[in-house]
Amino acid sequence: MSGDLFHTVVTHRPPDLDALGTMVVTDDPAVKVAIGIVENPAFKFIPSGELRAEDWPGEPVLTKEALGAKGYLFVDVVGGQYDHHNRKAAAANPRKASILLLAEAAGVLEDRSGLASFVQVVSDQDCYAISVCSHMMVDPKSDTPHVPRDLKTLVAALNDRYPDDPETVRRIFFQCVEGLQCLFNKIDDGECDDIRILYDEDGNVDLRSMNFLTVDNAARGLQLLLENRHGDSDQVDQEIDSFWETVTDAWQGRETEWREAEDAVRDAAIYKLVYRRPIDEVEDGDVVLLVGHSDSKCFGTAARRGVTAKSPINGQPFTKRGDIALQFFSDGRFIITMMNGAVSLNRVVAYLRVCDLKKRHQDAEIKNLRHLDSVGTSKVELPDGSVVDQFYYPKERSSFGNRFNSNPKGHAVSVLTEEEVLFALRGALECFPLGRAVRHCLGQDIGTGRIPEYEERGEVGDEEAVA
Numbered sequence: 001m002s003g004d005l006f007h008t009v010v011t012h013r014p015p016d017l018d019a020l021g022t023m024v025v026t027d028d029p030a031v032k033v034a035i036g037i038v039e040n041p042a043f044k045f046i047p048s049g050e051l052r053a054e055d056w057p058g059e060p061v062l063t064k065e066a067l068g069a070k071g072y073l074f075v076d077v078v079g080g081q082y083d084h085h086n087r088k089a090a091a092a093n094p095r096k097a098s099i100l101l102l103a104e105a106a107g108v109l110e111d112r113s114g115l116a117s118f119v120q121v122v123s124d125q126d127c128y129a130i131s132v133c134s135h136m137m138v139d140p141k142s143d144t145p146h147v148p149r150d151l152k153t154l155v156a157a158l159n160d161r162y163p164d165d166p167e168t169v170r171r172i173f174f175q176c177v178e179g180l181q182c183l184f185n186k187i188d189d190g191e192c193d194d195i196r197i198l199y200d201e202d203g204n205v206d207l208r209s210m211n212f213l214t215v216d217n218a219a220r221g222l223q224l225l226l227e228n229r230h231g232d233s234d235q236v237d238q239e240i241d242s243f244w245e246t247v248t249d250a251w252q253g254r255e256t257e258w259r260e261a262e263d264a265v266r267d268a269a270i271y272k273l274v275y276r277r278p279i280d281e282v283e284d285g286d287v288v289l290l291v292g293h294s295d296s297k298c299f300g301t302a303a304r305r306g307v308t309a310k311s312p313i314n315g316q317p318f319t320k321r322g323d324i325a326l327q328f329f330s331d332g333r334f335i336i337t338m339m340n341g342a343v344s345l346n347r348v349v350a351y352l353r354v355c356d357l358k359k360r361h362q363d364a365e366i367k368n369l370r371h372l373d374s375v376g377t378s379k380v381e382l383p384d385g386s387v388v389d390q391f392y393y394p395k396e397r398s399s400f401g402n403r404f405n406s407n408p409k410g411h412a413v414s415v416l417t418e419e420e421v422l423f424a425l426r427g428a429l430e431c432f433p434l435g436r437a438v439r440h441c442l443g444q445d446i447g448t449g450r451i452p453e454y455e456e457r458g459e460v461g462d463e464e465a466v467a
Contacts, residue, residue, distance in 0.1 A: 006037045006073035013045035013166045014159040017132075017152050020173045021122035022075040022082065022099040025106075027174075028115070034106035037073065045166040048077060075102060084127075097123035113205040114184050121208050125152055133211045144251040146258040146298075151176060151213045157250040172246055176218035182228075183221030184212070215247055254298075261298035262307045265320060268292030275323075275343055275429050287343055287429065290322035291422060299327045300337035300399070326425060327401075328418050335401035336425060343429060345400050349393065351428035352400070352414075352421065353378060355441045356390050359415045362442065390414070416441060 009026050011019040023043060025031055032039070046055045051062040059067065064078045074080035076098035082105070084098050096104075100123040103109050109116040124130045137149045147153060154176070158169040186192045195217075200206040207213055222243060226236040268290040275287040290303045306321030325337045338345055357364050361382050378390040391402050391414070402414050414421070420441045427437040 004036075004071060006035065006041065006068075007071040008042040008044050008073065009037070010044045010046060010067075010072050010074045010077060012048045012077040014163065015045060015155070015166050015169055016076075016126070016159075017122055017155050018084075018097045018099055018126040019076040020155060020170060021119070022102055023170065024174065024177050025099055025103050025108075025115075025119065026073065026075065028106075028108060030108045031103070031106040034108065035073070035102070041073075043167070043170055044072070045170075046077065051078060081105070095127045097126035099123055099126075114188070114207070117205040117207040118213075121213065124208075130208075132208060132213045134209050135211055137211055137214050137216075139216075143248065144255040147251045147254045149215050151215065151218070153254070154215050154247065154250070157254045160253050161250040168246075172243070175222060175243060176215060179218040179220070179222030179225060180213065181221070182225040183217055186221070186224060219243060219247075257296045258298045258302065261294055261296035261302040264292045264294035264296065264299055265290060265302045265307045266309045268303070268320075268322075268325075270320065270322070271426070273426060273429050287323040288321070289324050289326065289426070289429070290320075291326045291328075293328045293330070295329050300325050300335070300339075303337070304339040324429070326422060328421075333402045334414070334418070334421055335399055337399045345398075347431075348425060348428040349391075349400055351424045351434055351437055352416070353380070353390055354434060355420065355424045355437055356380075356414055356416055358438045359420075359441050360388065 009023055011023060015023075026035065026037055026041065031037070046052070051064070051067075053059075053062060056062055056067070059070075061067075064074050064080050068074065068080070073082075075082045077083055082098050082102040084096060084101060099119050103115070103119045109119065121130075121132050125132050131150065132152050133148075133150045138145060138147065139149060147157070151173070155169065155173060158172055159166075162168045183192065183195075187195050187197055195210070195212075198206045198209045200209070219240065223236065223240050226239055230236050269292070271289040271291065273287050273289055292299060292303075296302075303322045303325040306319040308317050309320040310316065311318055321339075323339050324343055325339070326334065327337065328334045336345070336348060354366055357366065357380050360380075363383050364380070365383075377392050379387050380390055381387050391400060393400050416424070423440050424437045427434070
């Protein structure tokens with residue numbers, strides 16, 4: 001952009017924590033000077049992917065370069081300079097989210113430990129799925145006792161509540177950050193004795209270990225900020241009440257979803273399996289598999305934490321939880337969630353990918369299916385040369401399927417039936433021959449179930465698994 005300033009910050013909709021955090025950083029005075037942003041920039045939200053004419057009325061050339069020259073700053077979208085989905089940016093700065101790319105480019109992190117910690121926490125959450133708090137912050141006495149009260153969860157809840165209004169999501173998030181900034185300054189000046197600033201081993205502020213990035217802290221800081229502006233007035237109370245009404249309204253949706261997930265876990269089928277571990281791990285052991293039907297994003301978490309249910313045998317209450325959960329959605333998609341590292345998903349990935357491929361085309365060549373080539377959507381080539389999507393493997397590698405929480409529309413629709421998915425999953429966990437699972441999915445005689453090319457190459461990584 002030749003000499004002019006950026007007047008509009010553009011990111012994707014719905015905005016996630018990284019996108020909103022990057023917007024916050026662009027609002028920093030030092031960043032505005034370094035990057036070249038006007039004093040009061042506008043904010044624009046567009047769908048991820050290719051630029052669409054309907055989002056840019058009157059613009060003749062739809063490229064990030066042409067629009068950038070007209071004053072649009074793209075962050076976390078369209079593969080721009082400050083988008084970590086940009087392959088060049090990702091290669092040069094591995095494991096750095098957009099917020100960190102922008103902050104480093106602006107050169108504002110040195111000697112600003114609080115800002116640096118905020119940027120790093122948001123980046124780590126986006127790249128490694130690390131929580132923004134070191135403990136799950138819930139309030140058992142509130143009306144939403146199951147909903148974590150951290151900023152990441154709030155953003156997700158607001159997006160669910162306002163799917164067509166990303167500006168409201170941004171406004172509430174900016175209020176939170178403004179309140180947290182005020183509270184942090186008070187703590188730094190020694191005016192809040194009940195919150196102690198913690199530092200990491202390098203002497204930098206560690207907001208995550210402080211459990212600082214919560215809505216409760218944001219509201220507390222926001223009240224202090226408003227009292228400084230307006231004194232002790234009714235206006236302060238009204239603004240705080242309005243803030244909490246918006247937040248709790250969004251949280252109620254998550255609480256309802258959680259309760260629906262608990263009911264689905266109570267109704268879930270339960271299987272106790274002998275999990276055959278890969279030869280380089282510890283000895284075999286029992287694992288509990290829960291299989292249920294639910295559209296709730298909370299099903300896997302509820303299965304991990306456990307719910308109180310009645311025993312079908314003696315009617316006594318017990319805690320029903322699983323080491324691994326298989327969740328079927330009403331649209332026919334599914335997701336497999338691993339709990340606390342109980343099992344390895346590599347063998348599960350291999351079994352399901354092979355079964356899916358062979359059911360699509362029996363003559364398809366099995367190659368490089370031991371795990372996904374990279375985190376994301378797996379693809380396979382059919383004999384006619386066409387390439388199709390199979391499944392999705394998120395970056396934290398704790399889930400696998402064709403439906404994932406961050407993308408409610410899901411990915412490829414598997415050709416496998418629910419029964420076939422369950423059969424292949426149990427086969428992977430209990431380590432019976434892969435060929436047996438394939439023949440079952442093809443409706444053939446199970447027989448010995450050998451697949452010679454896998455037996456020879458040891459594709460699954462465990463000789464017993466393919467024998």
